[in-house]
Structure formats: structure tokens, C-alpha cells
Amino acid sequence: MNFQAVKSIYRFEMSRFGRTLWQSIVAPVVSTALYFVVFGSAIGSRIAEIDGISYGAFIVPGLIMLNLLMQSISNASFGIYFPKFTGTIYEVMSAPVSFFEIVLGYAGAAATKAIILGLIILATAALFVPLHIAHPFWMALFLVLTAITFSLFGLIIGIWADNFEKLQFVPLLVVSPLVFLGGSFYSIHMLPPFWQTVTLFNPVVYLISGFRWSFYEIADVSLGTSLAMIAVFLVLCIATIWWIFKTGYRLKT
Amino acid sequence: MHPIITVSHLEKTYRGGFHALKDINLEIRKGEIFALLGPNGAGKTTLISTICGLVNPTSGSVSVDGHDIIADYRAARSLIGLVPQELTTDAFETVWATVSFSRGLFGQKPAPAHIETVLRQLSLWDKKDSRIITLSGGMKRRVMIAKALSHEPQILFLDEPTAGVDVELRRDMWELVRQLRATGVTIILTTHYIQEAQEMADRVGVINRGEIILVENKAELMRKLGRKRLILDLQKELDGVPDELNGYGLEIADEGRQLIYTYDSQAERTGITTLLKVLNETGVRVKDLNTTQSSLEEIFVNLVKKTA
Numbered sequence: 001m002n003f004q005a006v007k008s009i010y011r012f013e014m015s016r017f018g019r020t021l022w023q024s025i026v027a028p029v030v031s032t033a034l035y036f037v038v039f040g041s042a043i044g045s046r047i048a049e050i051d052g053i054s055y056g057a058f059i060v061p062g063l064i065m066l067n068l069l070m071q072s073i074s075n076a077s078f079g080i081y082f083p084k085f086t087g088t089i090y091e092v093m094s095a096p097v098s099f100f101e102i103v104l105g106y107a108g109a110a111a112t113k114a115i116i117l118g119l120i121i122l123a124t125a126a127l128f129v130p131l132h133i134a135h136p137f138w139m140a141l142f143l144v145l146t147a148i149t150f151s152l153f154g155l156i157i158g159i160w161a162d163n164f165e166k167l168q169f170v171p172l173l174v175v176s177p178l179v180f181l182g183g184s185f186y187s188i189h190m191l192p193p194f195w196q197t198v199t200l201f202n203p204v205v206y207l208i209s210g211f212r213w214s215f216y217e218i219a220d221v222s223l224g225t226s227l228a229m230i231a232v233f234l235v236l237c238i239a240t241i242w243w244i245f246k247t248g249y250r251l252k253t
Numbered sequence: 254m255h256p257i258i259t260v261s262h263l264e265k266t267y268r269g270g271f272h273a274l275k276d277i278n279l280e281i282r283k284g285e286i287f288a289l290l291g292p293n294g295a296g297k298t299t300l301i302s303t304i305c306g307l308v309n310p311t312s313g314s315v316s317v318d319g320h321d322i323i324a325d326y327r328a329a330r331s332l333i334g335l336v337p338q339e340l341t342t343d344a345f346e347t348v349w350a351t352v353s354f355s356r357g358l359f360g361q362k363p364a365p366a367h368i369e370t371v372l373r374q375l376s377l378w379d380k381k382d383s384r385i386i387t388l389s390g391g392m393k394r395r396v397m398i399a400k401a402l403s404h405e406p407q408i409l410f411l412d413e414p415t416a417g418v419d420v421e422l423r424r425d426m427w428e429l430v431r432q433l434r435a436t437g438v439t440i441i442l443t444t445h446y447i448q449e450a451q452e453m454a455d456r457v458g459v460i461n462r463g464e465i466i467l468v469e470n471k472a473e474l475m476r477k478l479g480r481k482r483l484i485l486d487l488q489k490e491l492d493g494v495p496d497e498l499n500g501y502g503l504e505i506a507d508e509g510r511q512l513i514y515t516y517d518s519q520a521e522r523t524g525i526t527t528l529l530k531v532l533n534e535t536g537v538r539v540k541d542l543n544t545t546q547s548s549l550e551e552i553f554v555n556l557v558k559k560t561a
Binding site for chain 2: 002004005007008009011012015016019083086087088090091092093094095096097098248252
């Protein structure tokens with residue numbers, strides 16, 4: 001195991017995070033604060049409690065997940081895409097590092113950044129709404145597993161993308177709608193039966209449901225189902241990345 | 254001498270069907286400077302990229318100091334430093350950070366003293382805290398060399414190292430390459446500047462259309478293939494080559510004040526003695542004479558033309 005290489009990639013990516021602190025942290029925190037002002041205070045005050053939880057508090061897990069997913073994907077995809085774009089990827093590809101070590105460095109840094117951001121948003125939320133975390137361990141587990149899984153997904157997007165449009169395409173046009181329609185701002189039980197069934201095909205539902213359960217012990221689907229879905233997506237991402245590095249897809253000629 | 258790189262029956266065909274490398278067999282000796290020459294698109298960069306792990310070979314094998322580049326890629330790659338042709342750098346990093354990153358990537362523990370030595374050797378020490386984006390093209394080229402040397406490689410690949418750099422930097426790089434060779438580093442360089450190969454290389458390989466057409470000791474190559482020219486400065490100008498001298502293929506130069514005779518220095522009979530005798534008989538008086546050897550560039554051009 002080339003630990004030095006993992007450490008180098010991880011540090012390199014984290015230092016990029018430090019350089020772009022403003023856009024990495026401040027922008028998501030400000031936009032989240034706006035969500036609380038609009039949905040929590042302005043509109044939320046007119047919405048009835050959901051399963052005994054105020055609307056402002058209800059949306060906290062969904063908002064954290066929204067940011068966690070978007071940040072994991074964008075950090076990881078940009079982290080691998082930019083060296084491809086500038087050509088500096090040659091150094092990583094010619095170094096004595098395995099695919100596992102490369103992934104550990106890039107996805108580890110992306111997940112770390114996303115988790116830090118998730119915790120900052122959690123702290124920001126605590127300033128606006130009364131928060132209660134019923135199962136801190138499960139909350140942390142969902143946070144970490146989701147960050148890792150979607151960082152891996154981000155790596156796949158970053159390797160697949162051969163221009164900036166493609167890099168933005170999946171996060172903005174696929175992930176963002178899935179998060180908004182995945183119960184971030186409502187319980188899927190509030191939907192008509194037909195749409196409840198359709199929503200179950202959205203993988204993000206399971207992430208938000210499990211994460212919300214860790215806060216308030218209310219869930220749209222069972223905890224086991226949520227964990228199983230994350231595990232399935234994690235395995236799919238790992239298998240895809242393994243194939244990418246084995247074949248050199250979009251990395252080697 | 255013990256080969257440090259052995260390339261056996263290496264083939265590379267790109268997905269589009271382009272056959273970039275054709276049955277390449279090559280041995281690079283430990284501690285030598287090997288110049289790989291070839292026209293654009295000949296396969297130089299593909300060959301280097303394959304050895305360094307950037308291009309998957311279609312078939313054949315490459316071993317670096319006995320380590321197969323695929324089965325034992327860690328050991329093989331850890332011996333290699335690569336300076337690619339393109340100027341690709343992390344624009345927003347400092348020189349120190351990017352060079353230190355390269356060392357870590359190759360599994361080496363931080364060694365500030367070594368990084369300082371490399372940066373000083375490359376006249377980059379004053380720029381160690383500068384972001385790469387602020388550096389000139391020549392300085393960026395030096396940074397790329399520093400990155401390749403950061404992990405103390407035994408083999409250094411320089412792919413067109415002096416393309417687009419000024420004369421001073423080119424001389425500096427030649428000096429650096431000589432210093433590295435003196436410490437036992439094997440250097441493989443591709444270049445368009447034949448003068449560079451002539452100046453530095455111990456051996457020369459010529460690749461054209463994906464095939465190695467020649468590998469030879471540079472001095473031997475120039476001796477074998479080098480044609481010599483005998484330049485005769487005449488006392489009186491000539492209007493044309495006298496009829497008696499027609500069989501010698503002489504050229505008139507310097508407005509009739511010179512006669513040039515091209516001959517094979519390796520031939521049993523060069524024809525010089527009889528030429529001088531005939532010149533004397535025909536009354537052509539010679540004021541001075543000198544000989545010149547073909548340059549590596551002329552040899553290279555002739556070789557490539559032959560295989561075209």
C-alpha cells in the first residue's frame with residue numbers, strides 16, 4: 001500500500017478546498033440559511049407539523065442531504081476532471097499507485113469536504129430551528145456512507161466527462177431533481193398513491209428517509225431498506241470504478 | 254552493459270486502427286543517455302508513454318530493471334521519472350507544493366533537503382513559493398523536470414525537453430542531464446533538435462512509422478553512415494568542372510573558388526589520391542583543403558527518407 005501517495009493526493013485535494021473556501025463553504029451555508037428563512041420562517045410557519053415535527057425542523061435532514069450529495073459529486077468530479085483537463089493526470093497515471101489508492105485519495109478528500117460542509121449546515125440549522133438527533137451514531141453513519149458513495153459517483157462522472165458541460169450535466173439535471181423529488185421538503189406519504197409508488201424508484205428517497213429517521217425516528221421507508229439501497233449504490237460505484245481503472249477508460253489511450 | 258529497460262515485441266494499435274508501434278525490440282543500457290529520434294507521428298511519445306504506464310500496450314512486454322511494467326508496475330514505475338512533451342502543470346499550486354506532491358505520489362517520504370537541491374539545480378529556488386501560473390514557459394518546463402526528479406528516479410524520460418525553450422535554458426538542461434548521468438541516472442530523450450542528440454547522446458535510436466529502424470552508438474553511427482566532404486580551396490576560379498574530373502561527382506562552390514568532393518570514409522579506396530593526381534595533371538592548383546563529417550541531422554534525414 002502506497003500510503004504516501006494516498007496522503008499526497010488527499011492533502012492536495014484538501015488544499016484546493018482551502019483555496020476555494022469561500023465557494024466551498026460560505027455559498028452553500030448562505031443558500032441553506034435562505035431555505036430556512038423562506039421555508040422555515042416565512043412559508044413554514046403556515047404549514048402544519050409533519051408527524052409532530054415543525055416544518056422548519058423537518059426539512060433539515062433533506063437540506064443536509066441535498067448539500068452532501070451535490071458537494072460530494074462536485075468535489076470528486078472536479079478533483080479528477082481538472083487534472084484530466086489540464087493534462088496533469090499523467091503524473092498520477094504513471095506513478096506507482098493502484099486504482100484503490102487513487103480512489104482513496106480523491107474520494108476520501110471529496111467525502112471529507114462534503115462531511116465538513118454537512119456538519120456546518122447542521123450547525124447553521126441549529127441556529128434557526130430546534131434540532132433533536134435521536135440516533136447520533138446512525139446519523140453519522142448515513143452522513144459518512146452517503147458522502148463516500150456519492151464521492152465515488154462523482155469520480156465516475158469526472159472520468160466520464162470530456163467537457164465542462166458534461167461535468168455539470170449529471171449534478172444539475174439528474175441529481176438535483178432527484179433530491180428535490182426525493183422527499184427533502186415533504187414526506188412521500190403526502191403524495192397521491194400513484195406518485196408514492198413512482199417516488200420509490202428514486203434512490204435518493206432511501207437516503208433522506210434513513211437520515212431523517214436518525215433525527216426524528218420518522219421514515220418513509222424502513223431503516224433496513226435505506227441501508228440496503230446505500231449499500232447497493234456503493235457496490236455499483238465501486239464496481240464501475242474498478243472497471244474504469246482496469247480498462248483505463250477515458251484515462252489511458 | 255546491463256540493460257535497465259528491455260522492450261520485447263511491443264505492439265500498439267489504437268482503437269481507430271492506427272498501428273503506432275510495430276514489433277519494437279529495444280534495450281536501454283544502465284547509465285546511458287539514449288536519444289530517440291524520429292519525425293512527427295513516428296511513435297516516440299507512444300513508446301515512452303507505454304513504458305511509463307500511460308498507454309496500454311496491445312501486445313509484447315516491457316521490463317524496467319527486471320520488473321514487468323504491468324505485473325510489477327509499482328517497482329517498475331517507482332524507478333522512472335517522466336517529463337512529458339506538453340507543458341502541463343497545476344496552475345494554482347506553488348512550486349514547492351507541486352514538487353513535494355510528486356515525491357509523495359511516488360511513495361517517498363518528505364525530504365525537504367532533496368527538494369531544495371533539485372530546485373536549486375534548476376534555478377527554481379527563488380520561485381519556490383510562487384504559484385506556477387505566474388511563471389514563464391521556461392520556468393514551467395523546469396518545474397516539470399523538478400517534479401520528475403523529486404523522487405530520485407533511476408531512469409529519466411525527457412520527451413522533447415527543450416521544445417520552445419531559449420538557448421540559455423537549453424544549455425542549462427544539457428548540463429543538468431550530464432550531471433544526472435554522472436550520478437548514474439539513465440536518460441532517454443526524444444528530440445527534434447538533432448544537435449541535442451549529437452551533443453549529448455551515447456546511443457541513438459531512430460524510429461519511423463512505428464518501427465525502430467536503427468539503434469547505434471552515436472559515434473559508430475556517424476562513422477558508419479557519415480559521409481565526408483573534401484573541400485578544396487582553389488588558387489584560381491573555375492568556370493566549370495574540367496572534363497577530366499567528370500567521374501568524381503565534384504561540386505563547384507564559392508563562385509568557382511572551391512571544389513567539393515564527397516566520399517565514403519569507410520571505403521577501401523576513397524579516391525582522394527587519384528583525384529589530387531588528376532587535379533595536378535589538369536593544372537588545377539589547390540591553395541588549401543579540409544574535410545567535414547556529415548552531421549547527425551543529415552544522417553537522420555537520409556535514414557528517414559530511405560524508410561519512407
